[in-house]
Amino acid sequence: MSAAFVHGVGTSRFGRQPGVGAPALVQQAVTEALDDAGVGDVRELDAVFAGTVFGAPGTAQRALQLLGITGVPILTFENACATSSTALHEARHAVLSGRFRRVLCLGVETMTLHFSGPITPEETDVEGRAGLALPGVYAMVASRYEHLYGLEPKALAAVSVKNRRHGALNPRAQHGAEVTAEEVLASRMVADPLTLLQCCDISDAATAAVIGGERGVGRDVRIAASALRSGELWDHRSTQPWGYELMARVAGDAWQEAGIGPEDVDLFEVHDAFTIGEITATEALGIAEPGGGCDLVLSGHTALGGRQPVNPSGGLLSRGHPLGATGLAQVAEAVWQVRGEAGARQVEGARVAAVETMGGGTAGIDGNGCVVVVLGG
Amino acid sequence: MSTTTGDPRPRVRTGPDGVAVLGWRCTGCGYPVAQQVLTCPLCREPVADSAFSPEGEVWASTCLRVRVPGHTPPYAVAYVVLDDGPRVLVRTPGDRPLPPASRARVTGTSETGDLVAVPAEEES
Numbered sequence: 001m002s003a004a005f006v007h008g009v010g011t012s013r014f015g016r017q018p019g020v021g022a023p024a025l026v027q028q029a030v031t032e033a034l035d036d037a038g039v040g041d042v043r044e045l046d047a048v049f050a051g052t053v054f055g056a057p058g059t060a061q062r063a064l065q066l067l068g069i070t071g072v073p074i075l076t077f078e079n080a081c082a083t084s085s086t087a088l089h090e091a092r093h094a095v096l097s098g099r100f101r102r103v104l105c106l107g108v109e110t111m112t113l114h115f116s117g118p119i120t121p122e123e124t125d126v127e128g129r130a131g132l133a134l135p136g137v138y139a140m141v142a143s144r145y146e147h148l149y150g151l152e153p154k155a156l157a158a159v160s161v162k163n164r165r166h167g168a169l170n171p172r173a174q175h176g177a178e179v180t181a182e183e184v185l186a187s188r189m190v191a192d193p194l195t196l197l198q199c200c201d202i203s204d205a206a207t208a209a210v211i212g213g214e215r216g217v218g219r220d221v222r223i224a225a226s227a228l229r230s231g232e233l234w235d236h237r238s239t240q241p242w243g244y245e246l247m248a249r250v251a252g253d254a255w256q257e258a259g260i261g262p263e264d265v266d267l268f269e270v271h272d273a274f275t276i277g278e279i280t281a282t283e284a285l286g287i288a289e290p291g292g293g294c295d296l297v298l299s300g301h302t303a304l305g306g307r308q309p310v311n312p313s314g315g316l317l318s319r320g321h322p323l324g325a326t327g328l329a330q331v332a333e334a335v336w337q338v339r340g341e342a343g344a345r346q347v348e349g350a351r352v353a354a355v356e357t358m359g360g361g362t363a364g365i366d367g368n369g370c371v372v373v374v375l376g377g
Numbered sequence: 378m379s380t381t382t383g384d385p386r387p388r389v390r391t392g393p394d395g396v397a398v399l400g401w402r403c404t405g406c407g408y409p410v411a412q413q414v415l416t417c418p419l420c421r422e423p424v425a426d427s428a429f430s431p432e433g434e435v436w437a438s439t440c441l442r443v444r445v446p447g448h449t450p451p452y453a454v455a456y457v458v459l460d461d462g463p464r465v466l467v468r469t470p471g472d473r474p475l476p477p478a479s480r481a482r483v484t485g486t487s488e489t490g491d492l493v494a495v496p497a498e499e500e501s
């Protein structure tokens with residue numbers, strides 16, 4: 001197999017919906033993805049590559065049986081925020097190698113079952129035990145970034161304003177309201193310098209994608225490249241903020257495989273769990289020079305209508321962040337954009353999209369895992 | 378919070394010559410590490426117990442103002458790169474994070490078991 005394609009994508013509703021369990025969310029997402037892919041018979045699926053971070057053992061099997069998806073190998077991945085991106089990367093290679101002809105990828109998370117606010121840090125982790133919750137991890141990124149390059153609060157606010165403006169155009173977004181920079185900066189401080197409106201919300205959702213070979217269907221979107229790495233040791237020798245070098249290494253792998261560079265991409269979906277994450281991601285992907293991420297967002301380059309929109313979906317800041325489901329939510333947006341099916345938030349003439357998902361939280365390394373996927377072209 | 382899990386946080390030793398942060402150092406390449414390891418993560422040579430300088434440079438910092446189970450906000454934290462030692466996460470007094478590139482000194486551990494550091498010029 002010379003290339004793998006996304007045949008179809010689907011999502012559940014996004015939001016805090018504690019009454020809706022994983023089986024219902026999975027059925028929504030998978031039904032939409034199968035319909036989108038034109039898969040009428042689930043026996044056309046050779047395997048399921050699922051992902052969940054906090055889900056109970058057997059979450060995927062428990063839900064998939066209700067769709068009649070049984071008997072085939074069902075594998076569950078965990079890679080923090082990059083969980084379902086990892087499933088997609090692995091599914092692509094399973095198709096390319098000929099191991100499976102068609103793989104259903106699935107991400108599902110029911111976070112309100114476990115948390116009311118930020119994710120409780122892992123107490124077996126040296127920094128989690130010390131109370132460094134994820135907003136603190138990203139606040140440390142902002143602190144280090146400010147030390148290296150300078151960081152104006154207005155640049156952080158601009159990310160939130162832009163993505164929430166995009167999200168207002170996305171009927172699937174959990175938080176679809178526009179905000180002003182003043183409102184962003186005046187919202188409650190969570191971890192200096194990140195205010196509440198600079199942090200994504202937790203979410204309950206499922207997402208799905210059908211991956212297979214070339215079948216001559218015009219709506220299928222080619223996976224031009226995908227790359228996955230886990231972080232290197234990140235210790236006293238490190239100068240860069242957490243995640244920065246990992247994202248850059250993975251992006252480099254992806255551009256090399258795709259044979260294109262960031263300048264050739266029409267839109268990006270990147271991991272804006274916190275505003276600073278989008279600024280560092282745009283630099284790591286090469287859209288801006290190191291230290292240029294603030295000017296990039298302030299210039300309008302990354303807004304809808306700009307030269308290269310970043311997070312036209314509204315990103316995690318609007319959509320919410322159902323951890324294990326987020327990667328495929330980003331992929332779904334990229335697929336809709338490349339097909340020209342993104343409605344009011346359509347990037348005009350979009351042909352090539354790139355997705356970046358950054359998963360983390362483990363002390364001592366530069367990220368649990370990062371995935372970059374290039375779609376279309 | 379469960380107390381059944383081994384506490385992974387670094388410990389200190391307070392002696393006549395002051396406070397030292399305890400950890401390990403590679404006998405081959407000198408790599409310092411504050412988390413227990415059997416062999417060096419870089420070169421796999423044996424490691425030996427080590428006591429690191431309590432002083433170092435603030436690498437990054439913030440103050441958490443959100444409720445995290447087992448921790449009472451607000452609490453300021455910083456990464457401090459100990460002189461000739463590992464980088465450690467410390468609590469710092471008050472709710473104003475210590476500026477990166479400033480000097481800090483570990484003075485001990487808090488009641489909750491976290492390393493505590495103050496600006497280096499301050500009396501402990």
Ligand SMILES: [Zn+2]
Binds near residue numbers: 408417418
């Ligand atoms: Zn060594």
